[in-house]
Amino acid sequence: MRTVTVVGASLSGLYAARELRAQGFDGRLVIVGEEPHRPYDRPPLSKDFLTGRAGEDRLALTDAEETAGLDAEWLLGVRARGLDARGRTVLLDDGRAVSTDGVVVATGASARHLPGDGLAGVHTLRTLDDARALRAELTRGPRRVVVIGGGFIGAETASSCAALGHTVTVVEAAPLPLVPQLGTEMAAVCATLHRREGAELVTGASVAALRGTGVVTAVTLSDGRSLPADVVIVGIGATPSTAWLAGSALVLNDGVVCDDGCVTSLPQVVAAGDVARVGGTRAEHWTSATEQPRVAVTNLLAGRTVEYARTLPYFWSDQYGARLQFAGRRREGDTVRIVEGETADGVPADDGFLARYERDGRTTAVLSVDRPRAFMRARRELARETERTWPTDGPARPAGDRDRTAGDRVRPAVL
Amino acid sequence: MIPVCRLEDLPKGGSTRVGTSPPIAVFHTDDGDLYAIDDTCSHQDASLSEGWLEGCLVECPLHAASFDLRTGRPTCLPARRPVRTHRVSVHEGVVHVHLAAEEGSAA
Ligand SMILES: Cc1cc2nc3c(=O)[nH]c(=O)nc-3n(C[C@H](O)[C@H](O)[C@H](O)COP(=O)(O)OP(=O)(O)OC[C@H]3O[C@@H](n4cnc5c(N)ncnc54)[C@H](O)[C@@H]3O)c2cc1C
Numbered sequence: 391m392r393t394v395t396v397v398g399a400s401l402s403g404l405y406a407a408r409e410l411r412a413q414g415f416d417g418r419l420v421i422v423g424e425e426p427h428r429p430y431d432r433p434p435l436s437k438d439f440l441t442g443r444a445g446e447d448r449l450a451l452t453d454a455e456e457t458a459g460l461d462a463e464w465l466l467g468v469r470a471r472g473l474d475a476r477g478r479t480v481l482l483d484d485g486r487a488v489s490t491d492g493v494v495v496a497t498g499a500s501a502r503h504l505p506g507d508g509l510a511g512v513h514t515l516r517t518l519d520d521a522r523a524l525r526a527e528l529t530r531g532p533r534r535v536v537v538i539g540g541g542f543i544g545a546e547t548a549s550s551c552a553a554l555g556h557t558v559t560v561v562e563a564a565p566l567p568l569v570p571q572l573g574t575e576m577a578a579v580c581a582t583l584h585r586r587e588g589a590e591l592v593t594g595a596s597v598a599a600l601r602g603t604g605v606v607t608a609v610t611l612s613d614g615r616s617l618p619a620d621v622v623i624v625g626i627g628a629t630p631s632t633a634w635l636a637g638s639a640l641v642l643n644d645g646v647v648c649d650d651g652c653v654t655s656l657p658q659v660v661a662a663g664d665v666a667r668v669g670g671t672r673a674e675h676w677t678s679a680t681e682q683p684r685v686a687v688t689n690l691l692a693g694r695t696v697e698y699a700r701t702l703p704y705f706w707s708d709q710y711g712a713r714l715q716f717a718g719r720r721r722e723g724d725t726v727r728i729v730e731g732e733t734a735d736g737v738p739a740d741d742g743f744l745a746r747y748e749r750d751g752r753t754t755a756v757l758s759v760d761r762p763r764a765f766m767r768a769r770r771e772l773a774r775e776t777e778r779t780w781p782t783d784g785p786a787r788p789a790g791d792r793d794r795t796a797g798d799r800v801r802p803a804v805l
Numbered sequence: 806m807i808p809v810c811r812l813e814d815l816p817k818g819g820s821t822r823v824g825t826s827p828p829i830a831v832f833h834t835d836d837g838d839l840y841a842i843d844d845t846c847s848h849q850d851a852s853l854s855e856g857w858l859e860g861c862l863v864e865c866p867l868h869a870a871s872f873d874l875r876t877g878r879p880t881c882l883p884a885r886r887p888v889r890t891h892r893v894s895v896h897e898g899v900v901h902v903h904l905a906a907e908e909g910s911a912a
């Protein structure tokens with residue numbers, strides 16, 4: 391393999407580039423990124439960056455020394471718009487074409503929008519530019535902020551806005567936010583966090599329209615209520631960035647469909663991170679985006695699937711002064727019990743708790759609020775268990791075989 | 806020199822956090838050695854005293870960067886910068902930390 395092209399210059403793309411060099415690839419390495427910025431970390435955008443506790447210098451994922459060591463051609467500020475049927479040419483928006491022997495698809499996901507969200511004052515939060523714009527608006531004095539969507543990004547953004555002293559209302563379509571991720575009982579506990587910093591949570595309410603001429607002034611709900619707003623943040627999830635792959639030979643189904651080793655239907659094309667549906671599931675978590683590239687690159691260089699990405703899903707979230715950590719695969723009907731710490735009247739106690747999700751006497755997942763040590767122990771046990779019982783049923787299933795399952799797909803909470 | 810706790814209250818494999826500014830994490834390894842490093846992970850914002858101790862390495866409880874207690878250097882990503890190390894001594898059964906800055910030897 392003489393040339394490898396990584397499409398997407400963010401978390402997964404950078405980790406893939408590192409792995410390529412670490413695993414001995416010494417050919418031409420091209421990295422294509424739509425954003426003009428060098429790779430930066432997204433999780434702080436909704437947390438310390440929005441509140442001003444961390445500046446842009448803290449977001450950088452790499453430095454000049456490492457960049458030099460990677461010896462890559464960085465094509466930044468340009469979008470890939472196509473991949474030919476054999477996966478040997480990446481077409482760029484500016485008309486250029488990159489001939490390549492291998493491709494790593496790491497284009498991540500982009501924020502979902504609402505119809506009519508072109509009004510000033512309406513924001514999404516996915517990119518550094520999004521965060522800069524929102525931060526600029528939030529530093530101009532007290533605002534009435536309406537956050538649409540009570541998922542992780544919504545809750546974190548609402549929490550940051552509340553910490554900055556704004557009046558915050560969170561609108562969630564479901565009766566409770568985070569049910570798909572945490573299940574009803576734990577979702578109910580975590581929903582109480584909104585009250586901690588005085589944010590209002592409106593549930594079971596879907597958005598009918600964003601009002602205003604030029605500038606947003608209110609959010610109307612389908613039950614007729616109107617919430618006055620100076621700033622609206624649309625946090626209704628993200629869609630995998632696969633549009634540029636239309637017409638290629640890759641199988642697309644809510645992400646790029648891959649086998650258990652991140653290999654697509656073309657052996658010289660692998661995918662990793664938010665864009666990849668690996669072995670039937672797609673995760674939008676920082677840890678998968680940093681772990682999958684190693685396996686993807688190993689298999690890319692081997693020319694076939696020789697390793698599986700069998701890691702245990704893990705994510706964390708910081709909101710309202712609490713740190714949530716979750717690991718494992720929870721399913722509908724799992725029972726959940728708090729095994730350490732407690733909740734007081736359904737609210738997490740100050741020193742937090744650890745909860746286990748169980749099925750047939752086995753732990754399927756663990757959740758902690760402000761109990762990192764206990765969580766770490768439980769996560770390790772679970773990882774060991776998963777490793778032990780991971781499919782013993784032969785080789786990795788081919789891509790496309792299992793792409794019909796809804797998997798971990800989370801539907802947008804509103805509209 | 807900051808008194809931390811009695812040695813018998815910090816068993817092997819244990820760790821504790823000293824509420825200095827910035828806070829410091831003190832570890833007692835399974836081999837019986839004592840080490841102190843800055844408690845806040847150099848990557849983002851997690852307390853290393855809550856981390857996973859294995860030999861002379863501690864793994865951060867948030868994104869699993871690992872630090873060598875002897876040097877403060879990260880041994881894997883995502884951390885890229887070292888944390889400061891501090892000298893530890895035991896006087897009359899009490900564990901003490903000697904701040905790196907006080908000794909002019911920031912690691
Ligand atoms: C605000 C925010 C907070 C988060 N907080 C947490 C958290 O607390 N915990 C957690 O586990 N996860 C969190 N996440 C999720 C985590 O950041 C993502 O899982 C991770 O960024 C995925 O990395 P990626 O490289 O796959 O995709 P991305 O980070 O989305 O990067 C994809 C890159 O590809 C580029 N691109 C897209 N299409 C093209 C194209 N056609 N051509 C060229 N380039 C293209 C994009 O511009 C982008 O830069 C958060 C995400 C956000 C947005």
Ligand code: FES
Nearest residue numbers: 846848849865868
């Ligand atoms: S905060 Fe320690 S590894 Fe990220």
